[in-house]
Amino acid sequence: MPLSPQRAVDELKELRELTSDESGAQRLAWTDTWLRAREWFAKKLAELPVEHHYDSAGNNWATLRGASKKSLLIGGHLDSVPNGGWLDGSLNTLAALEVLRRFASEFNGRPPVTIRIVDWADEEGARFGRSLLGSSAFAGTHSISSDRARSDRSGIKLEDALRRCGVEIDRFAEAENERKDAAAYIELHIEQGPVLERLDLPLGVVLGTKGVERHIVTFHGQEAHSGSTPMSARRDALAAAAKLALEIRDIARRYPDAVCTVGSLKTFPGIATAVVGRCEATLDQRDLDPGILARMYRDAQEASHRFAEEEKCTVEWSRLWSIEPVPFHTELLALCEQAVREVSGSSHRLPSGPLHDAAEVSRAGIPTAMMFVQSLRGISHNKIEDTREDHLELSVTALDRLASKTVDWILR
C-alpha cells in the first residue's frame, strides 16, 4: 500500500460521522463515544501486522517491529473537547496510521527501525481539568496523587471514570515502561491559530511549546457604599485590576511571540451598590523564551504593585500553575523543515501557544519534532474548526517524509 493521504482524509470523515453530533465532535476522554472512536481505530489496526495494546495509563499503542529495537514514535489523540472540531488530535492519529501502513507495506512488515504509533489518553483534560494526562504518565511528569481527587461536573471521580475504562490509578506510572527504546517522537497537528493562514503557507515547523506562568492576582481595597463614598476616598480593587488588565497587553507587545491574558475577573461583594473591596484576576503569560517569560512575570508584578498603590489598595499573587518552555530537538527541527519544504515549497518556524503531548515526550528527554498545518480562520475547539483538504493531504505527505528522514537519523 503506498501512502494515501486521501484515505486519511476519508477516515477523518468516517470518524466525524461516528462520533459527532450537530454541535461538533463529542469524543470526551473516558466516555462511551471516546471508547467507540478507539474501537473503530482498533479495527483499522487489526488489518496491519502490528502488536496492539493499551498501557497502564490508557494510552493506545500499535507497534510495527523493525530490524532495530530503536523506535520512532508518532503520536496523536482521539479525544476531543465537548463540541470540538474534526481535526484536533484526530488528524495526527489518522496521519500516523497512514504512515504506519506505508512502512508496513514498503518493508514487508519489517522496517529498519521499530515504528510505534500512539493515541494518547485524555490530551484535552476537558472533563477533569487535567490536560496531557496519558502523555504525562508516559513522561513520568504526572501528578496523579493529587489528580485522583478530581471529579467531573456530575460528581464522577477521575479514579472511577478511569477504572471504567480499565485504567487503575495506582498502576498509572507503569506507562513509563513504554519509553524503552524510544529514539524519536514526531507529531503533526493543526495550528489552532491564524499565523500560517496569514502567511498563506500550508505547513509550518514548530519550534517548541511556550512556557506558561499562570497566577491569581488579588487586589484588596475597601468595600464601601457606592452612594456615600466620595471618589477621592475610594479604595477600589477593581480599578487597580482593570489597570493591570490593560497594562499586560503592552507588556506582551514588547516581544514578537509573547501573549498575556487576563481571562477572568471576580469582584467582591460584586453588587451594584458597593465599591469593590476585593478583586481576583487570573493572569496567563506565555513565551518560548524562558528569559522573556521571567521578564514578563516580573513586569506584571511591578505594574500590579504600582496600580495597587495608585488606588490605595494592596496586592497579592498566588501561582495557579506554570510550566517551562519546551524547545524541540534542533536536528529533528531541521529534518522537519526539509520535509515541509519538499512538500510545500517553503517553510516557516513558529512556536506553539497551546501545549501538546509532544511537549511531555520532549520533557522525558526523547528527541521530538512537531509540524503544524494551517487552520482556517485560526479557529479550534469549536465545530467550525477546519483545514483545506488539499492542505490536509499535504500534511500527511509531509509527516510521512519526516518519518522517513527521522528513521534515517535514528540509524545514523
Ligand SMILES: [Zn+2]
Ligand atoms: Zn490536540
